[in-house]
Amino acid sequence: MTHKILILLICMATPAAAQSLQERMLQAEDARPTTEAGLAPLLEGLKGNGRRTAIRAIGRLERPAMIPLIAPALDDGVGIRAEAANALAQMARTPAAVVEVQKLLLTRAAIDANLNTWEPWGEIAAALGRLPYDTAEQVAATEAVLTIGLPSPDSMNDVDSAALVGSARGFESLARTVRAKKLAALGSRTWDLLRWAATAQRPAADPRSVLTRRLAMAALVTGNQVTASVIERGLLDADREVRRFAAAGLATDAAISDRDVLLKKGMADTDARVRLEALRGWGRHLQKTSCAPVRAALKDADVHVRTQAIDQLGAGCPAVEGSAELGAIASTLSTQPRAWHAPAHALVSLARTQPADATKVLPLFVAHPTWQVRMYAARAASALGAVDTLTALMADPVDNVREAALSALIELQRPEAVAAALDSLNRSDYQLVLTAVRALADNALAPKATTPLVTALGRITKESKDPSRDPRLAILNRLQGYGDASQAVNLEGYLKDFDPAVAAKAAEILTAWTGRPRMASAQPLIGPGVTVAAVNALRGKALRFHMTGTGSFDIALDVDAAPLSVLRVARRAGEGYYNGLTFHRIALNFVIQGGSPGANEYTGDSFFMRDEVGLHLRGTVGISTRGRDTGDAQIFVNTVDSPRLDHTYTVFGTVTAGMDVVDGVREGDVIQRVELVTR
Numbered sequence: 001m002t003h004k005i006l007i008l009l010i011c012m013a014t015p016a017a018a019q020s021l022q023e024r025m026l027q028a029e030d031a032r033p034t035t036e037a038g039l040a041p042l043l044e045g046l047k048g049n050g051r052r053t054a055i056r057a058i059g060r061l062e063r064p065a066m067i068p069l070i071a072p073a074l075d076d077g078v079g080i081r082a083e084a085a086n087a088l089a090q091m092a093r094t095p096a097a098v099v100e101v102q103k104l105l106l107t108r109a110a111i112d113a114n115l116n117t118w119e120p121w122g123e124i125a126a127a128l129g130r131l132p133y134d135t136a137e138q139v140a141a142t143e144a145v146l147t148i149g150l151p152s153p154d155s156m157n158d159v160d161s162a163a164l165v166g167s168a169r170g171f172e173s174l175a176r177t178v179r180a181k182k183l184a185a186l187g188s189r190t191w192d193l194l195r196w197a198a199t200a201q202r203p204a205a206d207p208r209s210v211l212t213r214r215l216a217m218a219a220l221v222t223g224n225q226v227t228a229s230v231i232e233r234g235l236l237d238a239d240r241e242v243r244r245f246a247a248a249g250l251a252t253d254a255a256i257s258d259r260d261v262l263l264k265k266g267m268a269d270t271d272a273r274v275r276l277e278a279l280r281g282w283g284r285h286l287q288k289t290s291c292a293p294v295r296a297a298l299k300d301a302d303v304h305v306r307t308q309a310i311d312q313l314g315a316g317c318p319a320v321e322g323s324a325e326l327g328a329i330a331s332t333l334s335t336q337p338r339a340w341h342a343p344a345h346a347l348v349s350l351a352r353t354q355p356a357d358a359t360k361v362l363p364l365f366v367a368h369p370t371w372q373v374r375m376y377a378a379r380a381a382s383a384l385g386a387v388d389t390l391t392a393l394m395a396d397p398v399d400n401v402r403e404a405a406l407s408a409l410i411e412l413q414r415p416e417a418v419a420a421a422l423d424s425l426n427r428s429d430y431q432l433v434l435t436a437v438r439a440l441a442d443n444a445l446a447p448k449a450t451t452p453l454v455t456a457l458g459r460i461t462k463e464s465k466d467p468s469r470d471p472r473l474a475i476l477n478r479l480q481g482y483g484d485a486s487q488a489v490n491l492e493g494y495l496k497d498f499d500p501a502v503a504a505k506a507a508e509i510l511t512a513w514t515g516r517p518r519m520a521s522a523q524p525l526i527g528p529g530v531t532v533a534a535v536n537a538l539r540g541k542a543l544r545f546h547m548t549g550t551g552s553f554d555i556a557l558d559v560d561a562a563p564l565s566v567l568r569v570a571r572r573a574g575e576g577y578y579n580g581l582t583f584h585r586i587a588l589n590f591v592i593q594g595g596s597p598g599a600n601e602y603t604g605d606s607f608f609m610r611d612e613v614g615l616h617l618r619g620t621v622g623i624s625t626r627g628r629d630t631g632d633a634q635i636f637v638n639t640v641d642s643p644r645l646d647h648t649y650t651v652f653g654t655v656t657a658g659m660d661v662v663d664g665v666r667e668g669d670v671i672q673r674v675e676l677v678t679r
Contacts, residue, residue, distance in 0.1 A: 059087025064097035082123035089127035122166025129170025168215035250281035272302035291317035314349025344376035351383035382408030399429035553658025562612035562652035604632025614651030
């Protein structure tokens with residue numbers, strides 16, 4: 001099948017009469033239905049061959065009222081049982097739902113433990129661990145069950161690998177909940193078992209043993225429960241991610257003897273991600289006493305480790321240690337492609353530590369032809385308090401530069417920010433408009449800001465783009481803060497806005513201003529649609545991202561786990577949408593993010609995407625969002641395991657070739673083109 005024929009098939013619709021149950025379920029999931037008629041395909045699927053798909057789709061609706069529909073599936077076969085556990089955990093969005101789901105899962109976990117059916121038990125354990133508990137009693141009940149799956153020195157070979165990884169995943173999630181909600185700490189025996197799980201090597205050749213060690217180590221890091229011996233053993237692990245998590249433990253507040261020795265061992269690791277994590281640990285605990293290891297990292301073989309070192313020098317060192325290196329790096333600024341990153345980062349660090357030296361070279365960065373360099377110049381000018389430079393950058397042709405300058409003026413509490421913000425309301429970039437609204441927070445500005453805000457709201461609304469939600473809600477919130485009820489007439493039309501969130505906000509404001517209950521009646525945009533034929537055409541396919549000057553990488557598409565996301569991204573790729581766009585965000589030891597026409601978080605495809613959440617291991621590819629179901633075709637690649645993203649962000653594929661290219665991506669690197677290939 002040729003590429004052009006495949007793209008045509010992807011874009012074709014299926015006549016209603018020919019639709020299968022599978023297709024109707026797919027379209028129902030895409031529609032996020034609220035009516036009985038809309039839910040009908042999913043309810044029908046629960047009774048037949050589409051049971052697993054229907055369970056997953058209903059879980060992704062995240063509606064606690066539908067828990068009784070899924071609960072009986074916990075008594076089904078192994079695969080269905082695991083899917084039901086995941087769905088129920090996804091639906092536990094209220095305190096009452098958490099109680100209900102925990103009871104269901106605890107009951108089923110006990111049955112599976114008695115039957116020695118550890119495969120589904122592991123999924124149930126992971127689901128139990130990720131419930132958003134509110135009480136110590138809830139945590140204790142789940143903790144007691146999860147410890148069943150953890151090994152001890154005398155039971156390591158007797159614990160099923162599915163139980164091991166399920167318990168470890170559950171405890172990693174549970175540790176985050178306990179920390180975030182400041183609940184009673186997990187028991188000392190639990191931490192002892194996790195330390196053993198993080199460092200013990202199973203004789204059996206099971207990849208889940210590696211995953212168990214990673215997750216157990218991550219849980220220990222989250223709970224500040226690492227010890228010197230655990231980290232020392234972790235740094236010797238054959239798996240690079242285990243070593244990275246161990247190095248991350250050195251940055252925690254846990255009492256660790258010989259921290260400096262262990263950090264130096266981490267900074268000598270063969271893997272750049274481990275070295276970078278150890279470098280961060282040195283910065284957090286020991287940089288005030290010595291910057292020698294940080295300065296040494298300026299010569300690291302890996303560009304990202306060097307960048308981290310440059311940034312850390314900006315946090316300060318004893319005396320002026322490191323300032324000479326920063327000045328030398330900043331002076332290397334040129335117009336060569338991909339050569340600006342080190343000097344730009346050095347300029348910002350220099351501005352924070354040696355302002356006089358930074359001031360001398362700042363004009364070179366302000367005048368640079370690469371807009372990202374000028375954006376970093378704005379950040380340096382912020383640290384320097386260089387108001388004249390920031391005001392000049394507010395006239396830059398690139399909105400991202402203007403946004404950086406305006407953010408700096410706001411941070412410096414400069415009066416110039418108001419005029420700059422009012423002017424920025426006329427610009428097209430959503431991020432810049434958001435920042436402009438932030439600059440107008442003082443209610444005393446209402447007389448001069450109200451009309452420009454209302455005008456900007458109307459202009460952006462006419463674009464009919466789902467991602468406009470953020471700036472439009474920001475404007476509505478600001479108008480609400482001003483409290484000028486005479487503007488009610490200008491907000492009436494938003495009761496029927498295409499965005500339910502905007503319509504609801506308009507109703508809230510108008511009700512308060514008029515004293516009469518107003519109801520939102522949103523008229524959502526109609527997206528591009530989805531068909532089973534289009535989705536099935538992508539089975540066995542991958543997207544090959546050709547990067548300008550650095551190589552390519554392949555993303556194998558996971559049609560079963562994320563059909564809606566796979567179809568949207570593949571469609572846009574086939575239309576050339578990504579060609580010429582960039583990876584604008586490089587979060588070291590986390591993700592690379594790109595595919596935004598505006599090269600920022602707030603500009604993307606016109607229609608929102610549905611979340612199809614999954615597990616975020618190194619190399620998995622997700623969709624950036626700013627809230628539930630707000631994906632806009634921006635993608636991110638996980639450069640490390642990120643369990644904190646699990647079940648929160650979509651996973652639609654995995655990098656199967658070219659991960660070295662992904663690791664080398666720098667801020668602003670250009671996507672030359674994307675092609676669909678057969679795996």
